[in-house]
Amino acid sequence: MPQLSLLKSPAAVQAAMDEFSHLGRVAFLKRYGFGKSKDYMVRNPRTGEPCDSKAIVGVAFGKQFPNQGALAAEDFSGGEMTVVPLLQTLGFVVMRVGEDWTEAEVQSTVTDYFEMLRLEAAGVAYNKSGHNETLRKQLRGRSKASVELKHQNISAVLNGMGLPFIQGYKPRGNSQLLLRKVVQDYVFRHSAEVSKIVDGLEEVKSPAQKSYSAVLVESPVMEERQRLVASTRSRPRLPRKFDYAARDEANRKLGRLGEDWVIGYEQHRLTLIGHPELFQSLEWISDTQGDGAGYDILSFESDVLHRYIEVKTTNGGIASPFIVSHNELEFSAEAGEQFYLYRVFQLSGEPKLFILRGDLSSQLYLKPLDYRASFREHFK
Template identity: 40%
Template sequence: MSHWSESEVDLIIPVYFEMLKKDLINQPYSKTEYRRSLLPLLPARSEGAIEFKHQNISAALMNLGLPYIKGYLPRQNYQQLLDEKVIEYLRGEVKIENTFKDYADRHTPLNKNPDFDKMLVPPPEYEEVKEPISHYTKRPIKINYLKREQYNAKLGYLGEELVCNYEKWDLTRQGKKDLADKIRWISKDEGDGAGFDILSKTVNGEDKYIEVKTTKLGIKTPFFFSKNEFEFSNRNSMNYYLYRIFDFEKQPKVFTKNGGLQNICQYTPVSYKGYF
């Protein structure tokens, strides 16, 4: 199938954003109805093609550091035109930034009775990401709201609390109640300087350094880490575990990866320090 034309992209983007505004405030809507409403306007495209393009729009927003529709997981390596049109739409809809801000700053109370049996899922499959180059002068929204959400202190606290409870449950069900009692919530008790959040134990009694990253968005949402966290993970790669919590507002899910951050994810330096 050929690339989407400019007129086709102009038709689908406003529909995506209409759904996104509802999605971010948890207002019910039907993705199927919106998708089918586009069929008469896009006679050359199937429902599957429309859904795929919605996932491309999610990727474009994610690459701009903005929230996306959780039900449309990002699909990368899309046409440059789409990136340009998303930016053009955002420039004309300046009030949408308030929706992004409210979403990033919102937190949901922790479910006191989570279903730990169903919480752990496999990590996402590797996907080579080639982000389109967007010059800073083109970006109508300067704040990275994905990063802002991650540094929402209350959301981060709740994610770490969930992992603490999960680790205690997991060790206890394996007959290691003595090890479960040794779990320490380091970032709560000692602050954020340790390079990890939770000191747990493996079933063999070895130390398990856990870093928790939490999002209300989907499994492929990027996360952010400090130089200290990066270096600690690589020095202690055998005992270091990333716990990535996603879909936190609905039914939280988590995947884990063991090893230094330089090996378990693709990463990009996003800030530098200059001095004289």
């Protein structure tokens, strides 16, 4: 232990952390014979990267005293009584592994997330890794992966509020209560900014991509239901202008562009299956008869079987929620395997498509949104 007390050079500690960053965690620990820290990490002030505290101290000793070399893991004990106060005395930030994020950290992360979402809505290119690196310098030694997870948690909160989220950060639940609170507060305090984001993502543009090759992708799978922990905080009541799925549904111009795109896709598909002549009999039902049929386009599966297509369109990503009417749900059950829901997403950029076939009630989590009110009860 007396050897450890001789370490008094912040520059030596920084040199050890620089080597840690250069080699990577696994290679650094292997080179010097240390295991991963179970309790404490020290933050590299230059990169924001968390480093294994005991290994850094052992290697730093060798940086300060090159003639003696680095201390081995068995030469000293790590932890709260030795390594932690030494590093803190030398001016470094030490954090406990798995320590909850502070409110300041969460607010910085949420602000950064909305900045990226604003750029995405404006169609401005940005670098997620660059944002991650810059943000970590404001945090308490969080890793790149932990910041990415927090961004995914934010996506999950926004998705639960019916709002758009960054497409590169797939929603992941189990976020801390503080994060949900900060996201909700941000939405209400910056309502004008959020409205502009939604407007930007909903802006109706003709699809940039004209080719129908490779546009069909696998549909998302139904995730396992998660039991939510009851919260004393009431569910946020968002103004209708923030309801992204409802605004998609109400945007008739967006819907018509999506249906028009699907008609082009159907011409491509029918040609591929060897029935280009069937395209002449395709009917745009919502255009010729209006809404209410339970589907938008009458196409063909073969020369004897129809394909009833309901189109749902968004400028958002594959996981964007959408609205299914009671009529459409009933028709999907009645038509069975001849019913196809075409979900067109990323319409204004490079449109993609996934298809749900048959009864929708077995393929989606459905949540009732509205009720028809009257003073007389009607039965089927």
